[in-house]
Amino acid sequence: MFSLVSIGVISAYADKEWFEDVYTVEDGLIEWLTVLPLAVVSIACLVRIIYRRGSLSGKMIASTVFIALFSLFALGEEISWGQRIFNIQSSSFFKTYNAQQEMNLHNMVVDGVKVNKLIFSQLLTVAIAFYLLVFPWLYRKKQWVRSLANSWAVPVPRVYQIISFLLLFVLIGLCPSGKNAELLELGATTLFCLIILYPFNPIGSVSPEPEQVSAE
Template sequence: MNLLTKFEKIGYGILAVIVLLGLYLGLTNEPYFDTNFSREDGPVEWGTTIMLFSIFILSLYRLITSWSNKQNLWKIGTFIFVVLFFFAAGEEISWGQRIFGVESGEFFIENNAQGETNLHNLVVGEKKINKIVFSQLLFLVMFLYLIVCPILYRKYKWFKSLANSFAVPIVKWHHTIAFLVATVFVALNPSDRKWEVYEFAFGLTFFLIFLSPLNKEIFSTTKSD
């Protein structure tokens, strides 16, 4: 058993503990789940932030160490992931606003559901951007990435070439299964704050995907053709 396999098992163990413990607390002690386990700046939210920031660090490390050996499309794809996950990690903790005690500007006080300096809690037409994204766009993206892309990657050479060219990590089937199982257990949680656990499941699963994807050879530091 290699190191990455051991790390994956540890990761899945942590995922199971957080999701099942969250479900147990949501069913038996919802006030505690809401005000402690899944609260703002609580253990689950910080876990999500750490996972997202870890993907940012991993992608940045790959970009720096392989800069001279990779083609431009690979660099562009990896750079997009660097920016995307840095932004996601920053948004998760409102860019450290609560940590450093920074007050929100007037725009965010008036248009943010929590009065915080972040985009995902902005209210548009009485709806939070976060809910719009999660209920529509993100679920579509997750379906395409976790189910459709692995099928296309294995079946069509043109898609495999495209994904590899842009450094898109392709999921292994156990990544997909783990996330779908976590989705089911999170959905059983009656608390409105269960989505904090779902975000953690997303962060941890995606860290495992980026750490050891099906096409991990594209992240070799040797010169690409």
């Protein structure tokens, strides 16, 4: 993932037109590699529920289902719910209120406000910052946070995953193209998948092992 992001940043300087029209083109390699981790997360959550249902409480199952549905929603939005794949024409509603006239919600424009900028950029950025920087610290320091997170099977990022996210944001900031968001989406979904598959806290246990809490 970091190799692909680095190639993108370098190519944006070397040949910006190639970067935007070939490397990060709609339905191209980068977009499909962005979708893949979301599909993996959805499948992994389903498998986790099926094979570990005996050790998962109702709250854990609810949380895992939410993550699976969130990933499916993000996947669908990324490919405009298969619109270009199946050559589906947008309805008049999406042609009027969607900035790209596509069948998705993140490009909608309501009263002149872009949903993508308000929700999927600003609010999501704040949520990610809290999840990566504040939540792991609280998990290690506060017993009630550990108990709450573990009882709901909320994955806690590992240190290397947090550092990787920060490095990703630095690389994206170096990209001179407006399509650097495509690289950000690739990196973010890949790291999100890693957090879900390999969280710091034990999924399926109501209390963490002492060595896991202090390991990092």
